[in-house]
Amino acid sequence: MRLLVLLHLLLFVASAQSILLMNSSDNVEKYNQAATAFKENFHQPIKMINISDMNTKEIKKYLYDEYPDIIYTIGSKSYQYANRYLPEKTIFFSSIVNWKRLPLSKNQYGISNEVYSGMQLTLIKSIFPKISSIGVIYSKYTKNIVDSLKMNAQKLGIKIVAQEVNKESVKKKDFQPLLKETQALILISDPVLLSEQEVVKDIFKESAKLNKAIFAYHQLFINYGALLTISVDNPTIGRQMATTITDYLQKQKISKVQYPIGTKVIFNKRVADKLGISYNENISFLANEIVE
Amino acid sequence: MKIIMLIVMLISSIYATEMKKVLFYTTDSNINNFKSLKISFDRYLQQFGLYEFQPFSDKSTFERYLTSDNLIVILSSWHYQQISKTYNLQAKLVGKKQNSITNRIILVGQKNMPLKGVVTSAYDKEYARKTLDKLADNADLRVLVVPKEIDALMSVGFGMSNFALVSQDSLTLLKEINPMLADNLTIYKKSDPVYRMLLAYSGAENKKLIELFLNMGKDKESKDILNMIGIDGMQELTPVDLRRLGGVK
Numbered sequence: 001m002r003l004l005v006l007l008h009l010l011l012f013v014a015s016a017q018s019i020l021l022m023n024s025s026d027n028v029e030k031y032n033q034a035a036t037a038f039k040e041n042f043h044q045p046i047k048m049i050n051i052s053d054m055n056t057k058e059i060k061k062y063l064y065d066e067y068p069d070i071i072y073t074i075g076s077k078s079y080q081y082a083n084r085y086l087p088e089k090t091i092f093f094s095s096i097v098n099w100k101r102l103p104l105s106k107n108q109y110g111i112s113n114e115v116y117s118g119m120q121l122t123l124i125k126s127i128f129p130k131i132s133s134i135g136v137i138y139s140k141y142t143k144n145i146v147d148s149l150k151m152n153a154q155k156l157g158i159k160i161v162a163q164e165v166n167k168e169s170v171k172k173k174d175f176q177p178l179l180k181e182t183q184a185l186i187l188i189s190d191p192v193l194l195s196e197q198e199v200v201k202d203i204f205k206e207s208a209k210l211n212k213a214i215f216a217y218h219q220l221f222i223n224y225g226a227l228l229t230i231s232v233d234n235p236t237i238g239r240q241m242a243t244t245i246t247d248y249l250q251k252q253k254i255s256k257v258q259y260p261i262g263t264k265v266i267f268n269k270r271v272a273d274k275l276g277i278s279y280n281e282n283i284s285f286l287a288n289e290i291v292e
Numbered sequence: 293m294k295i296i297m298l299i300v301m302l303i304s305s306i307y308a309t310e311m312k313k314v315l316f317y318t319t320d321s322n323i324n325n326f327k328s329l330k331i332s333f334d335r336y337l338q339q340f341g342l343y344e345f346q347p348f349s350d351k352s353t354f355e356r357y358l359t360s361d362n363l364i365v366i367l368s369s370w371h372y373q374q375i376s377k378t379y380n381l382q383a384k385l386v387g388k389k390q391n392s393i394t395n396r397i398i399l400v401g402q403k404n405m406p407l408k409g410v411v412t413s414a415y416d417k418e419y420a421r422k423t424l425d426k427l428a429d430n431a432d433l434r435v436l437v438v439p440k441e442i443d444a445l446m447s448v449g450f451g452m453s454n455f456a457l458v459s460q461d462s463l464t465l466l467k468e469i470n471p472m473l474a475d476n477l478t479i480y481k482k483s484d485p486v487y488r489m490l491l492a493y494s495g496a497e498n499k500k501l502i503e504l505f506l507n508m509g510k511d512k513e514s515k516d517i518l519n520m521i522g523i524d525g526m527q528e529l530t531p532v533d534l535r536r537l538g539g540v541k
Contacts, residue, residue, distance in 0.1 A: 116450060116452075118446075118450050119446050119450060122446055122449075122470060122473060123442070123446075125470065126442070126469045126470050129469070155472065156472070233438070233439045233443075236436075236437070236438055236439060236443075239436055239437055240436060243410055243434060243436050246434070258452065259450075259452055261412060261436065261438055261443060261447045261452050261453060262438040262439045262440075262443050263439065263440070263443055264439065265440075280469060282465055282469065282519075284325070284519050284520045284522075285440070285441065285442060285462065285465055286440070286442055286469075287325070288325050288439055288440065289325045289327065289328055290325065290328050292328070292331070292332075
């Protein structure tokens with residue numbers, strides 16, 4: 001009997017998969033939040049490595065020495081190294097802006113860093129029930145986001161008016177007609193638009209002049225005068241990844257790339273009062289933070 | 293210079309001894325707007341005396357603070373029942389919302405789904421797990437904690453999770469603010485009524501502070517502040533309520 005138990009234990013140890021958490025930089029708060037929440041919610045032994053101070057040679061040696069079965073990569077740097085040196089292993093990723101540019105193979109899974117547009121618009125409509133038209137500035141790199149916004153907006157009775165820009169046209173800063181035509185603007189993480197900081201600042205100035213609200217994707221924009229920011233909740237990403245990898249180990253079906261489930265909503269009451277915009281009185285049910 | 297320093301130290305020591313803290317931690321929902329919460333409560337309470345509101349995000353840290361005497365704490369009724377004897381806490385007030393001092397916890401999902409998979413919830417993980425075990429014992433359900441009940445409900449509505457464990461209040465609210473999303477959801481399990489959050493004390497009863505909380509919610513300013521923790525007023529617990537919560541000490 002003892003021999004059987006021992007044999008079972010040995011088989012279990014032999015079949016247990018080794019897991020590595022690879023953090024691109026422990027100086028980045030959002031990476032650490034995801035890593036901490038993952039560790040707290042994943043109930044199996046894991047190894048961890050922070051690669052911010054390691055050179056390519058050291059990272060390569062570490063990965064080959066450890067040779068883990070599963071790698072959870074946080075941030076794009078660690079994904080790239082894992083994908084370069086251990087493409088045959090199962091790789092999970094999170095906290096990467098625009099994951100669609102990644103060369104995902106069939107043994108790679110992840111959690112997107114962008115809030116699902118359906119969730120984004122549901123929150124906006126719930127907080128500002130009178131909203132019926134929103135403008136959006138995009139380039140060829142973010143057309144998919146605009147398509148998704150349009151699809152979900154229709155169901156909520158919101159009209160999305162989109163204006164496409166490229167590297168040249170973005171500098172002309174001609175967004176007044178779009179602002180005049182809509183009640184608010186939704187600022188998306190578009191690389192062309194965001195590469196022109198002055199243009200972004202001008203958009204905020206212009207919208208304030210026209211009494212129009214801006215919904216943004218990062219809390220940083222609260223300082224610029226955004227009415228609302230909706231971003232991913234990083235600890236939830238870590239917890240979501242712990243659930244996903246557990247499901248994978250238990251051979252349950254998992255999605256290739258999931259949307260993040262938790263949101264961080266900051267409502268700028270100061271701006272709402274200034275613009276005279278009415279909002280849902282149950283704001284504390286919908287927002288994580290209210291800026292007074 | 294030394295005399296000034298001494299005076300400053302004396303004043304601050306007097307101030308420190310008189311500053312009364314109200315400790316807050318709830319397993320009921322994942323409240324994380326601590327900055328706004330602290331600013332709002334402090335601003336309100338300090339109109340009436342040297343009071344300070346101290347919210348906690350972590351259960352064990354909160355419990356470490358409960359060892360001192362003469363405390364005023366706000367906590368969930370479930371948590372109170374777990375720890376009242378250990379820390380000699382006596383419940384005095386209960387939160388109310390729309391004149392109800394109880395709420396129910398519900399398990400909601402899209403229609404006609406098998407009872408298995410990921411359950412999103414804004415409750416404390418241990419509380420969510422124990423509640424699920426009570427509501428749906430033996431079902432293969434795993435808890436994923438999210439920041440807000442609206443996140444839990446949206447994740448089910450958009451098919452990102454299988455079920456949401458939320459308060460009945462939240463589903464009622466969702467029906468008001470977004471009926472389309474709420475229409476897709478159905479209640480699978482419902483708990484017995486549970487008391488909303490409690491105000492309890494240890495040591496001597498601080499009548500002035502308790503009275504202050506009892507009056508909160510009677511004007512718009514204090515009602516807005518209580519709304520941040522999911523209630524709109526407080527009322528005194530009756531002997532029947534106290535017996536149900538574990539008896540009067």
